[in-house]
Amino acid sequence: MSDIPTGSISIEDLENVQITIGKVVGAIEKKASDEGIEVGPTPKPGISTLRDWDYKLLSRYQPVYTPVCDQCCYCTFGKCDLSGNKEGACGINMEGHQAREFMLRVITGAAAHAGHGRHLLHHLIHLHGRDHPIDVGPSNLLAPNIQAVTGIKPETIGDLEEVMDYVEEQLTQLLATVHAGQEGSAMDFESKALHGGMLDHVGMEVSDIVQISCMGMPKSDPEAPLAEIGMGCIDSTKPVLLVIGHNVAGVTNIIDYLNDHDLSDKVELAGLCCTAIDMTRYQMDKGGKPYAKIVGSLAKELKMIRSGVPDVIVVDEQCVRADVLAESKKLSIPVITTNEKIMYGLPNRTNSSPESIIEDLSSGREAGALILDYDLLAEVSTELTIKMSKIRDEMGIKALPNEEELREIAARCVQCGACEMDCPDNLPIMAAMKAGAEGDFTKFEYLHDKCIACGRCDQACPKEIPILNIMEKASQKLIREEKGYMRAGRGQISDPEIREEGVNLVFGTTPGIIAMVGCSNYPDGTKDLYTVADEMLKRNYIVLMSGCSAMDLGMYKDEYGQTLYEKYPSKFLAGNLINVGSCVSNAHITGAAIKVAAIFAQRQVAGNYEEIADYITNRIGAVGVAWGAYSQKASSIATGCNRLGIPVVVGPHGSKYRKALIGKPYDEDTWKVYDARDGSEMPIPPSPEFLLTTADTIEELLPMLAKNCIRPSDGNLGRMIKLTHYIEMSQKYLGQMPDDWYKFVRGETDLPIAKREELLKILEKDYGWEIDWKRKKIISGPAMKLDISSQPTNVKRLCKEGC
């Protein structure tokens, strides 16, 4: 049966007959077998397949629930008050409900990425055919997440259909568990959440490798070009077409149209969110300079619309404000929706002529249109932008108040405090308003970077003061200066890069990978990202960026006017700064960890998730940071990292995800693993201390990052380097030696050289360790010994036979 190949077959003597075989049952498995690829014990795992692994993680990292709501309103039994961990009418208690709520966020995020992936796959198979090869750069391991989870080694984009079938089936099964009643165990909901997170990385990987393969995006390219970013880099003297969202499929047609019609220097194409990132990757695999410009992250969305600069707005999916149409209408900006996920109640004009759509939208008869045909979209959006630019100029559209009006508006404020109370960050708006009424708007400038532009203050104001507009007008000078560079997303980490760097990561001589991912709900402005990345890069960590964080990082420059993307190289080496790409490129971060296990350690990948995760947990010092995490997708990305044992810190707003996974360093029983050489138990240091937690400020975050890169497998040089950074950053940011530094010392060679004698004295005096001062050696004291050949594992079955 599986000898029949997939693809198209013509039958002799039967004219005009062609049989297309899409999927052959067992074909991929047979192909794997023919190629000598072993498939591990868990290809395409179901909900319960990796449950034992999850329970191992959850026994060390226990769920900590911080409910956002004490009630459950899922069914008509309720709503039920679950406060105090009470049970509701269906029998679920607060813990179970919180775990369920978290899982729902995770699978929502995973569905967003998977839906995106499926859409791209349909679209690109339609354009290029199922047999189009996957080409992501100089790698044999093309799809590490896909292979580790499903056992499938995809070679063509058609092979990805079966992967998506699996992800979609599992997501449906997970969603079914949300139904009232049923699961009562919080721990099993946690396991299900981890399953959903794992699926998310598979869905993201499909999305990105299919677009890299078909859209000419950079392929593991450390020299990916720099793209302009910032509201200040938009040339508003030209007609401005603004695209917002995450799915670049339709935008590629717009770029082609602009090029084909020699309009690329006549129309300004600007983007917000991940669509912006991906349009700067489009057709950049052969070099060149991205034509499109990036405005920034979600936090710039409302500000950009209210600036009145866009002449037409095109939206696709995911992180797009629900009020884009309503806001745009006020400024006569037509909106075109291009994806079934967002239609805003607009008429479907997919089958209309371009002329009629342009006429209806430019005349104001319709505020916008739904267009699902991308060739039509390209023509309409471009020509409409050119037309609207003139019309809006003639109309004299005035978006923001002038200075005199500003003062009058500010004077309407009655200092009631409603805006501050509703502001997610409780920003000091009242004081800015008071100063504004007296003609001083500098306080609004101060708020500009801290404000995430959610617009809740506007809604709260009983005097209907357009607070966001005041802030934007008052910050015009700052906004004009918002110009930077972001390196276009380079995609996967290649196999040769892993071969070169894997050993340094496992033994710790490269102190760790800091992956700064996620959205723009920052607690204290965007500059914090720059500070964190710069500190870690100076200390030789590999810093990986993606999504909104990758964009916001490019907005800041050092004293020499350089962004970090210009300052640091972007190979997968210590001290390098890499932008993997958009949200869906996050799969390359977990993919890199999987590749270290597969390529450096020669672990079998296909269908062998638990062993790979176990390897990563004990050996790869990687920590994720989602400092501005707000979305469901951020929770699914983080949870997918967690199932691989990669810890993630979110900013303080992340506490509203309702749960964390935090270990107890004082509970020594939980900090033990097996030594796979003989199955004996070995103590390990309490790091990572958590799988998911929050930090209050970046000053707290930085030492946390250093500490939580420590792993049992560190060699003495690696541990010394990691410990040096942990101690130094604690002293720099908290003003003290950390309380627990000694727990990571296995012998004198783990101690920072410059401080060795001083630290030996402390170990002797404060902790009673025995020191041989002649040889400056530790005689006794450490809870664990340095044994470079030990094989730490959490999984008993991976110990040698007979153990």
Next chain:
Amino acid sequence: MAVDTTRNTQIYTTWGRKTAKPVKPDVAGKMISKAKRPLMVVGSGIVGDETLTEKTIIIAKKGIPVAATGHSMIVFNGMDVDAKYINVHALAHYLGDAKWKGLDNQGPYDTIFFLGHKKYYLEQVLSGLKNFTDLKTISIERHFMQNATLSFGNLRTEVHLEALDEFIENL
């Protein structure tokens, strides 16, 4: 004159039906004084605010152990107070564990009070403590904290500082 910290308990969204009781500074101060094992949990919000830092250190100098969360530890170094750094999310986890012996290994705490935190962040921490522990929690922040057992109401900055003075007088 006594500061009334109980008037404005306005909230912008709600966690549910269980809401903190508004408390006056003198009552809160006396409750802390009577507690067997109080703990002051301080957030990074005091860093850079000289007046608030000064008052926080005065409280700590009354012999009350301090959980210095975020990067608030920076203000306690060298101040001869019993302060230790801990992440506030981890602290919330450990506070609910009967096996945890506290920051000083002296046993569990019975009354926890909070100062210098981001409002939304502390509400989440308090939500965890409210739902999964029996601990008494008191917020002496500038904003009303619905999820505490007792909380000051929403206060203007200057009134908050006066309230803290009165709280200190009653310790």
